[in-house]
Amino acid sequence: MAEIRQGYLDDYSQNSTGVGIGTSSPVDAKFEIVGGTTSQELNVTGIATFGSVSGFIEKHTNYTENVDISNGDSGTLSGEIVVGAGLTMIVGTAATASQGSVDSLKVFNMFQPPSGTTNQRPPGKPGALFYNFDFKTVEFFDGNSWNQVDNTTRRGRCVFFGGFISPGDRTDQIDYINAFTLGNAINFGTLGATTRMSFGGQSGNAIRGFCAGFWPSNKDLIEYVTIASSGNGIEFGNLTAGRQQGGVTSSSTRSVFAGGAGQLNTMEYVEIMTTGNALDFGDLSVARRALAGCGSPTRGIYSGGGDGNTIGAHDDYITIASKGDATKFRDCGFFCRNTKMASNSVRGVYALGLTVHPESKSQQILESITIATLGNVTYFGDMVAPTNDAAFIGAGNRGILAGGWSPDAPAITNTIQYVNITTAGNATDFGDYTRPTSQLAGTSDCHGGLGGF
Numbered sequence: 001m002a003e004i005r006q007g008y009l010d011d012y013s014q015n016s017t018g019v020g021i022g023t024s025s026p027v028d029a030k031f032e033i034v035g036g037t038t039s040q041e042l043n044v045t046g047i048a049t050f051g052s053v054s055g056f057i058e059k060h061t062n063y064t065e066n067v068d069i070s071n072g073d074s075g076t077l078s079g080e081i082v083v084g085a086g087l088t089m090i091v092g093t094a095a096t097a098s099q100g101s102v103d104s105l106k107v108f109n110m111f112q113p114p115s116g117t118t119n120q121r122p123p124g125k126p127g128a129l130f131y132n133f134d135f136k137t138v139e140f141f142d143g144n145s146w147n148q149v150d151n152t153t154r155r156g157r158c159v160f161f162g163g164f165i166s167p168g169d170r171t172d173q174i175d176y177i178n179a180f181t182l183g184n185a186i187n188f189g190t191l192g193a194t195t196r197m198s199f200g201g202q203s204g205n206a207i208r209g210f211c212a213g214f215w216p217s218n219k220d221l222i223e224y225v226t227i228a229s230s231g232n233g234i235e236f237g238n239l240t241a242g243r244q245q246g247g248v249t250s251s252s253t254r255s256v257f258a259g260g261a262g263q264l265n266t267m268e269y270v271e272i273m274t275t276g277n278a279l280d281f282g283d284l285s286v287a288r289r290a291l292a293g294c295g296s297p298t299r300g301i302y303s304g305g306g307d308g309n310t311i312g313a314h315d316d317y318i319t320i321a322s323k324g325d326a327t328k329f330r331d332c333g334f335f336c337r338n339t340k341m342a343s344n345s346v347r348g349v350y351a352l353g354l355t356v357h358p359e360s361k362s363q364q365i366l367e368s369i370t371i372a373t374l375g376n377v378t379y380f381g382d383m384v385a386p387t388n389d390a391a392f393i394g395a396g397n398r399g400i401l402a403g404g405w406s407p408d409a410p411a412i413t414n415t416i417q418y419v420n421i422t423t424a425g426n427a428t429d430f431g432d433y434t435r436p437t438s439q440l441a442g443t444s445d446c447h448g449g450l451g452g453f
Helices: none
Strands: 020-021 032-033 059-063 067-069 082-083 090-091 129-133 135-140 145-150 158-166 169-178 188-197 208-212 221-226 234-238 247-250 252-258 264-273 279-283 292-295 297-301 314-319 327-331 335-337 340-343 347-351 365-369 378-382 391-395 398-402 414-422 428-432 441-444
Touching: 158 188, 158 208, 158 391, 158 398, 169 398, 188 221, 188 292, 208 247, 247 297, 292 347, 340 398, 347 391, 391 441, 398 441
Parallel strands: 020 032, 059 082, 067 090, 247 292, 292 340, 340 391
Antiparallel strands: 129 135, 135 145, 158 169, 158 441, 169 188, 208 221, 221 234, 247 252, 252 264, 264 279, 292 297, 297 314, 314 327, 340 347, 347 365, 365 378, 391 398, 398 414, 414 428
């Protein structure tokens, strides 16, 4: 039985003791309600705080003061919490996940996404983040594949090394272009040794570019440059044996060199941000030189190769983060010697080379393959003109083909041409190289082994 009764319009004032609704003995509270109530049934003027709320709270709650949600019974937040401009909301350690969405969140101390090895990646959902222990980088899932998040600003710079400029004459010159614009190449510096026929492919990461396997005398030198700044080649270390005309593929951390003159099946690698000699990686499926290299952040591809009428008509793949022998996944046909490849993180594009039949002329055909699935190649388009022994490198979603010579009317060219790797189509004129040059090598700061940027 209620101790106090009030009329509908009566005034009521209660001092020092508690008031209960639904209970005659309120405990530790000035005002205790037992049973459900809604905001329409309760109107509080002045300043009021709630230390504990059981059950559902209003769907849209607008706070005008700092709020600390760190204690009390669990509620179900079925909608939004709106925090006024300039205010803060501190969520205690017992906060339950999946009780709404947060449009803007400042994390103090440290934010750590899910983490593990490549084989421990969770099923990907678009926008998901994952820290990969193998690659030591954060990855995101774009709906199709995991791509590396790289905090290096990529300028789209392509660097080209050495080459053959006339019969019997080679150059030590290093040149560069900006792949995201059109224009002519500019001098970058010089190599420490004159070279041609060095390793072709994606050789380096967003910071360093490599030139390896110098000619003549099949030297075992490895040199590097800092891509963002002009300068001369710097000694990095040595290959396990002297050779040239091999293929190379790289991730953001590792470059893997394969094959070379002497019909070698050797594969060896370096850690890009260190200096030192190359280490054994494994073996190609068949020994050859004049092969191409490209890849994604996880997978490297080597294509073609040969020597005269002897061919290595295989396409192989490797997992860059782990050592082991290459695996053959297809025959690459007759037009495979001096084939070149460029890629973004998803697709590789072939610029077909010389046929192994001496009576046949070179192709000017471009083909493509999806790196993750390694299925059949598809027709992509045509080069501006039949071109052999050019440098072909990926830079973002562009493939840049620089220099080379025409096997139909042998002459060294200074043409630079490009394709859009994401879409099929013919090559388009980009500009001019600093001089007619063939058998040059190159790399970029945003090739397919570094992610999808």
